[in-house]
Amino acid sequence: MTTYAILLHPAANRVYTDSAARLMAAELGVLDRTVLGGRISDLTRTTIGGIPYLTFESDALSEAETGLIANLSSIYGLFRIEGDLLAPVELHRLDRYDDDLITIQKYQGKTNEQFTKLLLNVTLWSSAHGAEMLDRHFHVFDPLCGRGTTLNQALMYGYDATGVDTDKRDFEAYSGFVRTYLKRKRLKHQADVTQVRRNKRVLGKRLEATLAPTKQDFKAGRTQRLEYANVDTSEARAVYAARSFDLVVADAPYGVQHGSRTDKEGLKRGPQELIRTAAPVWTELLRPGGAVGISWNNLVAGRDELAEALAAAGLEVCDTGPYLDLEHRVDQAIMRDVIVARKP
Numbered sequence: 469m470t471t472y473a474i475l476l477h478p479a480a481n482r483v484y485t486d487s488a489a490r491l492m493a494a495e496l497g498v499l500d501r502t503v504l505g506g507r508i509s510d511l512t513r514t515t516i517g518g519i520p521y522l523t524f525e526s527d528a529l530s531e532a533e534t535g536l537i538a539n540l541s542s543i544y545g546l547f548r549i550e551g552d553l554l555a556p557v558e559l560h561r562l563d564r565y566d567d568d569l570i571t572i573q574k575y576q577g578k579t580n581e582q583f584t585k586l587l588l589n590v591t592l593w594s595s596a597h598g599a600e601m602l603d604r605h606f607h608v609f610d611p612l613c614g615r616g617t618t619l620n621q622a623l624m625y626g627y628d629a630t631g632v633d634t635d636k637r638d639f640e641a642y643s644g645f646v647r648t649y650l651k652r653k654r655l656k657h658q659a660d661v662t663q664v665r666r667n668k669r670v671l672g673k674r675l676e677a678t679l680a681p682t683k684q685d686f687k688a689g690r691t692q693r694l695e696y697a698n699v700d701t702s703e704a705r706a707v708y709a710a711r712s713f714d715l716v717v718a719d720a721p722y723g724v725q726h727g728s729r730t731d732k733e734g735l736k737r738g739p740q741e742l743i744r745t746a747a748p749v750w751t752e753l754l755r756p757g758g759a760v761g762i763s764w765n766n767l768v769a770g771r772d773e774l775a776e777a778l779a780a781a782g783l784e785v786c787d788t789g790p791y792l793d794l795e796h797r798v799d800q801a802i803m804r805d806v807i808v809a810r811k812p
Contacts, residue, residue, distance in 0.1 A: 476542050584621050596758070597714065606627040619642075
């Protein structure tokens with residue numbers, strides 16, 4: 469057996485940093501359960517030379533396995549412990565673009581970038597294709613995409629990204645940011661804003677972009693698709709075909725600065741009503757074997773309520789082991805948690 473040590477990346481958000489080791493232990497636990505075959509043991513938070521690490525034991529990891537671990541949300545470095553020494557393990561991350569695609573946007577209520585990555589990771593690894601993270605061209609759908617943090621993380625991984633949100637200000641802010649970013653970085657791309665029409669009715673605007681990290685990739689057709697439709701999530705089926713997406717990843721409104729809104733039920737404090745209304749739509753858009761990952765404030769909605777809504781939509785909720793260790797405090801009014809479910 470080999471003992472490994474993960475050096476944690478320092479987060480800009482101090483509150484999140486305090487939870488990062490515990491959260492990444494749960495994240496690694498999901499990866500171990502779904503993809504690595506339960507090979508990891510003695511997962512422990514420890515201190516080496518006055519610096520916090522996450523250590524674990526496993527038989528020697530292959531290059532592909534270290535490639536998966538390299539994309540953990542808070543990993544900064546991976547080492548083999550050899551006596552009193554730390555031997556660095558080379559990490560190759562999926563990142564296709566500069567990290568300012570994720571970090572440059574600053575606005576009130578933005579979801580922590582490391583948490584966004586964690587949410588996408590545990591959802592992806594819980595799908596039927598979790599082991600194909602490094603090779604498969606996933607299509608990620610964020611049904612409550614706001615200003616696009618999840619969309620940007622999907623792009624960083626080289627995946628296609630699609631989102632919907634009813635907030636016109638968020639749509640304008642994100643579409644403006646993306647087009648400016650692509651031009652400023654001189655990335656080969658095509659981007660347009662058009663109208664979404666169904667049955668002679670304008671539902672909203674839509675950003676459509678095709679991009680690639682290099683001109684050579686673009687010319688060779690190794691491109692990514694980005695879409696953002698300014699429509700209500702309950703109407704997403706009118707815009708996108710059934711079984712269009714591999715993953716559905718959403719950070720639900722926390723019910724503190726704003727509530728959850730559906731066309732039928734108006735403004736609500738908790739996400740229960742929104743998810744109960746929209747989950748059947750999301751399930752229909754999801755391909756078989758796909759997974760849904762939702763984060764929410766469990767001070768305004770219980771896990772059992774959300775699990776019931778997802779199960780009623782035909783999904784199988786992952787509700788044991790490391791999936792129950794993802795709760796963490798954001799501030800006094802927000803205790804964030806994650807729920808994951810699979811489509812059979």
